[in-house]
Amino acid sequence: MIEMIKASKVYSEDVEALKDISVSIASGEMFFIIGMSGAGKTTLLKLISSMEAPTSGLIEIAGQPVHLLKGYKLARLRQKIGVAYQDFKLLTDRTAAENIAISMEVSYKKPQIIRKRVKDLLAALDLTDKHNKITGELSRGEQQRVTLARAIANSPAMILVDEPTGNLDAETTEKVIKLLTKCNKSGATVVIATHDDLIYRHTPHRIMELQKGSILSVIRGNGL
Amino acid sequence: MSFWFTVIRQVGRNLRQTWSSQLMTLLTVTLSVLIFSFFYLVYTNMLKWGDRLGDDLSLIVYLEEEPGPELREQLIKKITTFDEVEKISFITRAQAYQRFAEQLGQNQDVLNDLPKDFLPPSIEVIPLKNLRSLNQVKLFSAYLEKLPGTVKVQYGHEWIEKFYYFTKLLSIVMLLSGTLLILTTIFMVAYTIRLTILGRKDELELLKLVGATNNYIRVPFLLEGLLQGILGSTFGIISLYILFNWIKLRFSDPGYLTMFEFSFFPPTVSITIVGISILLCTFGSFSTMQKFLRV
Ligand SMILES: Nc1ncnc2c1ncn2[C@@H]1O[C@H](COP(=O)(O)OP(=O)(O)OP(=O)(O)O)[C@@H](O)[C@H]1O
Ligand SMILES: [Mg+2]
Numbered sequence: 001m002i003e004m005i006k007a008s009k010v011y012s013e014d015v016e017a018l019k020d021i022s023v024s025i026a027s028g029e030m031f032f033i034i035g036m037s038g039a040g041k042t043t044l045l046k047l048i049s050s051m052e053a054p055t056s057g058l059i060e061i062a063g064q065p066v067h068l069l070k071g072y073k074l075a076r077l078r079q080k081i082g083v084a085y086q087d088f089k090l091l092t093d094r095t096a097a098e099n100i101a102i103s104m105e106v107s108y109k110k111p112q113i114i115r116k117r118v119k120d121l122l123a124a125l126d127l128t129d130k131h132n133k134i135t136g137e138l139s140r141g142e143q144q145r146v147t148l149a150r151a152i153a154n155s156p157a158m159i160l161v162d163e164p165t166g167n168l169d170a171e172t173t174e175k176v177i178k179l180l181t182k183c184n185k186s187g188a189t190v191v192i193a194t195h196d197d198l199i200y201r202h203t204p205h206r207i208m209e210l211q212k213g214s215i216l217s218v219i220r221g222n223g224l
Numbered sequence: 225m226s227f228w229f230t231v232i233r234q235v236g237r238n239l240r241q242t243w244s245s246q247l248m249t250l251l252t253v254t255l256s257v258l259i260f261s262f263f264y265l266v267y268t269n270m271l272k273w274g275d276r277l278g279d280d281l282s283l284i285v286y287l288e289e290e291p292g293p294e295l296r297e298q299l300i301k302k303i304t305t306f307d308e309v310e311k312i313s314f315i316t317r318a319q320a321y322q323r324f325a326e327q328l329g330q331n332q333d334v335l336n337d338l339p340k341d342f343l344p345p346s347i348e349v350i351p352l353k354n355l356r357s358l359n360q361v362k363l364f365s366a367y368l369e370k371l372p373g374t375v376k377v378q379y380g381h382e383w384i385e386k387f388y389y390f391t392k393l394l395s396i397v398m399l400l401s402g403t404l405l406i407l408t409t410i411f412m413v414a415y416t417i418r419l420t421i422l423g424r425k426d427e428l429e430l431l432k433l434v435g436a437t438n439n440y441i442r443v444p445f446l447l448e449g450l451l452q453g454i455l456g457s458t459f460g461i462i463s464l465y466i467l468f469n470w471i472k473l474r475f476s477d478p479g480y481l482t483m484f485e486f487s488f489f490p491p492t493v494s495i496t497i498v499g500i501s502i503l504l505c506t507f508g509s510f511s512t513m514q515k516f517l518r519v
Contacts, residue, residue: 051433071438078435089430106436108226150434 001027001158001189002048007057009043009213017043019213020057025191027062027157030184032200032221033193035210041193042086044210045160048191049083050074061158079107082151086162086193088143092136096127096146099135103154121149124179126172141167148176158189165196173198234444235451238420245419246452249412253456253501254463256405261464261489261497263398269486270391281361285347285368286375290316299371303349306367310350317341344375406504409456413449413508420445421516428517442513449509450502457501461494 002025009018018040025031033041046052047059050066059066061077069077082103090099097118104114122128125145130138135146144167152159161180165173177199184190194200200207203221210216239246291299291314300312315323320343325332351364365377421428431441468488475486489497 049433075432075435075437075440078433080435083433089426089433091427091430102430103434105230106431106434106440108230110226111229154434 001025001029001062002191003058003060004047005058005060007047007054007059009040009047009052010055017213018047018054021213021215023208023215023218025189027189028184028187030181030190030203030205031192032203032205032207033191033210034195034197034200034207035216036195038212039210040213041210042162043213045083045162045191045193049078049081049160075106079103079154080157082154082156082159084144084148084151084159084161084164086166088147090135090143090146090150093134095132096122096130096135096138096142096149097132099146100149100153103150107154109154117153118149121153125149125175139167141169141172144168145172145176148179152179152183152188155183155186156188158191159183160191160193162193163195164192165194165199170198230440231443231447235447238424238444238448241423242416242420245416246448249416249452250456250459252412253409253452253505254459256401256408257457257460257497257501258463258467260398260401260405261461262467263394263401264497265464265468265489267391267394267398268489270387270394272485272487274387274391281351281379283349283351283361283365283368283377283379285349285371285377286344287346288344288373288375290345291373295373299347302371303347303368306364308352310352311348312350313348315346315348317343317345320344320346405501409453409501409504410508410511413452413505414512416452417445417448417509417512418516420448421512438517441517445509445513445517446506449505449507452509453502453505454498456505457498460501461497 002023004021004023007018007021008016010016021044033044035041043052047054048061048066050059050069053067061081064073064077066074066077091102100118100121101114104117109117119128119131122131125148127142127145127149130142130146135143138146144164148161148164151161159180164176164180168176173196180190180192192199200221206218206220208215208218296314303309303312318340321335321340324343325335328334349364349368351361361379365379368374368377428441465488468486472486
């Protein structure tokens with residue numbers, strides 16, 4: 001589903017965030033990207049979601065070169081990709097429910113369907129009482145979960161999550177992972193960038209480690 | 225259906241967020257439409273009166289002496305060499321006296337002491353209908369002045385000239401207010417929409433990231449411009465109509481301006497003005513989006 005061939009990203013002359021990354025992630029796979037801070041995890045996700053264009057190389061999703069898509073086609077592709085950004089990108093003057101609804105509204109889901117989905121997601125993430133709270137007034141951990149809920153609300157074919165548990169305790173982390181696993185089980189490709197070994201330590205899925213913009217290793221988790 | 229639901233909610237949100245500048249824009253659009261259509265209304269009415277005045281436009285050539293039949297022939301020939309005319313009639317001293325007496329009506333007795341031939345003889349020339357423009361009438365009058373034995377040429381009422389100049393001035397004022405209408409509507413609408421766009425930069429950026437199509441982002445803004453156009457121009461025309469009726473009521477006393485019949489636009493003109501304003505407003509919002517919403 002995701003095919004990266006010798007993709008590089010140079011932000012400025014001395015900042016080479018990614019160097020010749022070649023990796024292919026299958027449809028329906030759950031895939032972890034780990035590495036130290038500054039290794040290039042976020043940049044990699046940005047390339048996949050075409051928030052940034054690669055300096056060189058090719059990135060294809062379902063056979064389409066993403067960085068060449070524009071207008072309507074790009075919009076349609078993005079509707080099928082749910083992204084939980086590391087910096088959240090929440091609308092801080094809107095309620096949690098409104099923030100989650102946005103990703104469904106852009107593909108014109110019916111209002112009653114949106115309402116139900118928002119409620120279910122908030123319940124799954126322990127946020128039921130925050131339904132009508134302005135997200136600017138939520139704690140970092142709560143904001144993080146709202147971001148995740150928005151990413152998966154529209155049941156996208158591909159979910160990219162950047163550091164989903166940075167501000168969460170073990171119990172809530174568990175809930176987040178459970179939710180992502182559920183999405184994966186129902187067919188979504190899930191790519192998780194993290195340096196929280198709690199969430200990939202026992203995974204049976206593939207783990208790619210980045211170091212200073214290059215692939216250090218791709219191993220399959222032992223699944224213990 | 226969900227599309228329109230989302231779009232309308234978005235429009236509502238925009239309006240709530242920037243209602244004060246939206247109101248200002250609405251007011252500006254309304255005023256521009258009012259000003260323009262006011263002048264346009266006056267102008268069209270003036271043109272109508274102008275037509276009527278032109279209908280009974282006549283040039284009166286006062287002569288020194290009463291022309292004999294031979295001289296009459298000559299004069300007619302000379303007049304018609306300048307241009308074809310509708311009618312030429314000779315008025316003798318006696319006829320002039322007769323007319324004057326009739327005009328005086330009951331006060332005829334003031335004439336008793338005067339000789340019956342104190343009024344000069346004259347020729348009344350009614351030019352062809354196509355000789356309407358002031359310049360041509362002037363040229364004609366200058367030509368008539370040079371005829372032998374002419375004392376003075378008068379054409380109709382003195383203020384016809386003033387009337388023509390006034391219509392000309394009005395057409396300039398109309399052009400200016402029309403330009404004002406175009407500029408204000410386009411710029412004000414563009415400005416408020418720019419304000420909305422800048423105020424919601426984060427949201428618009430996010431919308432693009434989660435896959436909002438251009439239509440999803442643009443239609444609410446276009447609708448906003450459309451709404452400004454519809455409301456602004458309708459209010460403008462309605463206020464003009466109210467103003468029109470008020471003026472009509474004030475000046476409908478008999479004797480006052482009764483010869484002028486004031487009439488409002490036919491519905492088609494009102495609809496055209498509304499339609500053009502809507503187009504202008506939509507264009508304003510569209511042009512802003514082209515600049516600020518590159519997707
Ligand atoms: N917009 C940008 N402009 C310039 N340099 C950037 C930009 N974004 C990232 N970088 C640089 O690219 C490198 C990789 O950044 P990236 O955000 O991908 O790291 P990361 O692995 O996500 O780190 P973290 O775990 O801290 O989130 C870093 O050296 C960073 O400074
Ligand atoms: Mg990062």
